[in-house]
Amino acid sequence: MAGFEDVILRALEKHQPASANKRERVYNSARATLANMLNNAGSLSPENIATQQQLLEDAISSIEAEHNKVEIPQSYSPAVAPSSPVVAPPSPAVAPPSPVVAPPSPVVAPSSPAVAPPVEVVDHPEKLAKPRPKSFWRRPFALLLIGTIVFAAVGIGAWWVYDQDLTMPAEMRDNSVPNPPKLLKAESSSPDEEILEGGEWVTIFETDDPIGLITPAASTAILSKDASGAFVTLKSASGDLQRSFKFVIEPGIIEAILGKMAVFELIVKSGTLDNQQFIVTCQFGTLGNCGRNRFTIGRKPKTLTFKKDFSELESKTSQKSAAISLIVDISGRGAPLDVYGLRVNIR
DSSP: OOOHHHHHHHHHHTTOSOOHHHHHHHHHHHHHHHHHHHHHHOSOOHHHHHHHHHHHHHHHHHHHHHHHOOOOOTTOOOOOOOOOOOOOOOOOOOOOOOOOOOOOOOOOOOOOOOOOOOOOOOSOGGGSOOOOOOOGGGOHHHHHHHHHHHHHHHHHHHHHHHHTTTTSOGGGSOOSOOOOOSOBSTTSSSOOTTTTSSSEEEEEEETTSGGGEEOOTTOEEEEEEETTEEEEEEEOOTTOOSOOEEEEEOHHHHHHHTTSEEEEEEEEEESSOSSEEEEEEEEOGGGOOOOOEEEEEOSSOEEEEEEEEOTTSOSOOSOOOEEEEEESOTTSSOOOEEEEEEEEEEO
């Protein structure tokens, strides 16, 4: 959770001029966000939690010092005491390994000569017993064939269970006819240019200001960065398909999209899987919802879009809270999901 100073500075740039009251609100928001992420981590020790909180307070103190510092005259040059050379302590002598002496081999007494059993003489050769045929189960090729058939049957059954979503709770299954999922360009790596042509972009979530992210219990949200850019890694407990991550939509954005068409753009990738499925839903209260959008992604960043028509709604509403919810891995394996950003195009 390092890099607190960079995150706070980027947040302060959005509130220029950064007065003392504005800075204090940003600091308190950063403390609340850190406390929420540490409480949901679960496995951190009290020492690690105290260390992260101290790092945040050090970053806040450093930023405040920059705002309140007094310029030092150029003629002042602090004296630096010469550093004394560091002498490495002598390495302790290593005693040579003691030779290994093999134990004497035991003396084995010579065995007594074997005595052959008596041979029974048979008067009639035709009465000799015929050799029994080998049992069917002792034939290696028969066992291999049966094992292959059983393995194929189990694999087909497992695929059928997965394809029918039988591992998911009953309330999350799609029991209707097998129609295409309600999503836009879910299998493409870029949004539909015709849908996103024109309009005004408004950011809902970005890694520079992750305050609007709500993490459920027993789940984690960790800021990271790779060659593609900064992202937040969302990870739920294995088998948890009930609780979801929520990206809060501010009241000002709700007022802006009323009476218009809204196209939401989400940039994500899988943290560990080449084929990961997750679900996106909208929690708009009295304003309706955007359906249950099911997407499939891999390990490369992918831009996904889904829309909601607010054109028939009045510009004034009592709805003050809304959110975009994510169930990051519907297979129940607890695979992480990397989110680069979430925004909406208002037309």
